[in-house]
Amino acid sequence: MKKLAVIGAGSMAEALISGIVENKLLSGKQIWVTNRSNEERLQQLNEQYGVSTSYNWEEILNDTDLIVLAMKPKDVASAVEQCKHFLTKEMLIVSVLAGVSIESIEILAEKSLAIVRAMPNTSATIGKSATALAANENVSSSQTKLVKTLFETVGLTTFVKEEQLDAVTGLSGSGPAYIYYLVEAMEKSAVEIGLERELAKQLIVQTLLGAADMLSKTTKKPEQLRREVTSPGGTTEAGIKVLETHGVQKAFINCIQEATAQSKRMGESLTAELTISKG
Numbered sequence: 001m002k003k004l005a006v007i008g009a010g011s012m013a014e015a016l017i018s019g020i021v022e023n024k025l026l027s028g029k030q031i032w033v034t035n036r037s038n039e040e041r042l043q044q045l046n047e048q049y050g051v052s053t054s055y056n057w058e059e060i061l062n063d064t065d066l067i068v069l070a071m072k073p074k075d076v077a078s079a080v081e082q083c084k085h086f087l088t089k090e091m092l093i094v095s096v097l098a099g100v101s102i103e104s105i106e107i108l109a110e111k112s113l114a115i116v117r118a119m120p121n122t123s124a125t126i127g128k129s130a131t132a133l134a135a136n137e138n139v140s141s142s143q144t145k146l147v148k149t150l151f152e153t154v155g156l157t158t159f160v161k162e163e164q165l166d167a168v169t170g171l172s173g174s175g176p177a178y179i180y181y182l183v184e185a186m187e188k189s190a191v192e193i194g195l196e197r198e199l200a201k202q203l204i205v206q207t208l209l210g211a212a213d214m215l216s217k218t219t220k221k222p223e224q225l226r227r228e229v230t231s232p233g234g235t236t237e238a239g240i241k242v243l244e245t246h247g248v249q250k251a252f253i254n255c256i257q258e259a260t261a262q263s264k265r266m267g268e269s270l271t272a273e274l275t276i277s278k279g
């Protein structure tokens with residue numbers, strides 16, 4: 001790969017840029033970044049990673065091997081409209097947009113393209129993303145290898161069927177937020193039960209790291225691991241009883257289902273808009 005273009009310069013774009021530069025897959029200069037209009041943000045990315053920045057589509061996309069679409073889903077139509085004339089079948093287009101189908105991108109570009117749809121998460125920032133990828137039939141085997149290598153710079157990478165990506169979005173794309181939500185509750189309660197905020201944070205983080213590491217290293221099911229913490233008549237049993245009374249496990253199941261459904265709805269509403277506008 002000689003040149004990479006990143007369209008959109010938000011948190012997901014930065015996570016990928018940082019992984020690529022740190023792992024020396026490309027030098028900062030080989031990465032071209034643009035956004036809608038925030039020049040200060042482009043300047044900051046240039047200073048931090050040495051990336052090239054521009055608002056000239058020809059300069060950004062000319063001779064580019066790989067283009068990452070990293071704007072919000074609502075902005076994809078205007079972004080592709082602006083750059084579609086520079087897109088060719090030889091380029092690999094990688095979209096990280098939640099809910100946006102490969103077909104929608106081809107409809108917007110008004111041509112058949114090599115497209116990979118990816119769903120990373122924000123842990124990409126520290127090289128710990130769980131990323132799922134789905135490719136269309138135009139993606140060559142060398143492009144498949146390239147995109148896998150690229151996402152491996154920011155964590156674990158796996159290929160799925162495109163129709164599974166809404167579920168991946170609801171589970172691991174949004175997943176870090178569910179864990180942070182739980183930590184917010186643990187921190188609030190820690191202070192109320194008399195622990196200092198900093199001490200509580202250390203204990204909570206180590207508890208999460210330990211549990212995550214345990215899950216990755218053991219063949220035991222989470223339910224069994226939970227039972228091993230729970231002594232009869234003990235503290236865990238008393239605590240979990242409260243969670244059960246409040247239907248917390250069911251709430252998490254509903255949460256993931258709803259996030260998945262929202263990813264589907266976002267895709268369907270874009271498809272409906274495209275059907276109306278393109279006839």
Ligand SMILES: NC(=O)C1=CN([C@@H]2O[C@H](COP(=O)(O)OP(=O)(O)OC[C@H]3O[C@@H](n4cnc5c(N)ncnc54)[C@H](O)[C@@H]3O)[C@@H](O)[C@H]2O)C=CC1
Binds near residue numbers: 037038079
């Ligand atoms: N934040 C997350 O946890 C995850 C986000 N994603 C996806 O990543 C995408 C980006 O998310 P964030 O980085 O959080 O968003 P963000 O709001 O931080 O950044 C969006 C960027 O797109 C740029 N943009 C908007 N319209 C544009 C246009 N017409 N041309 C060029 N640039 C344009 C904006 O200027 C901004 O730099 C979204 O589609 C989201 O679904 C995927 C996985 C996880």
Ligand SMILES: O=C(O)[C@@H]1CCC=N1
Binds near residue numbers: 098173
């Ligand atoms: O909330 C969102 O729509 C994006 C997609 C996955 C995580 N954040």
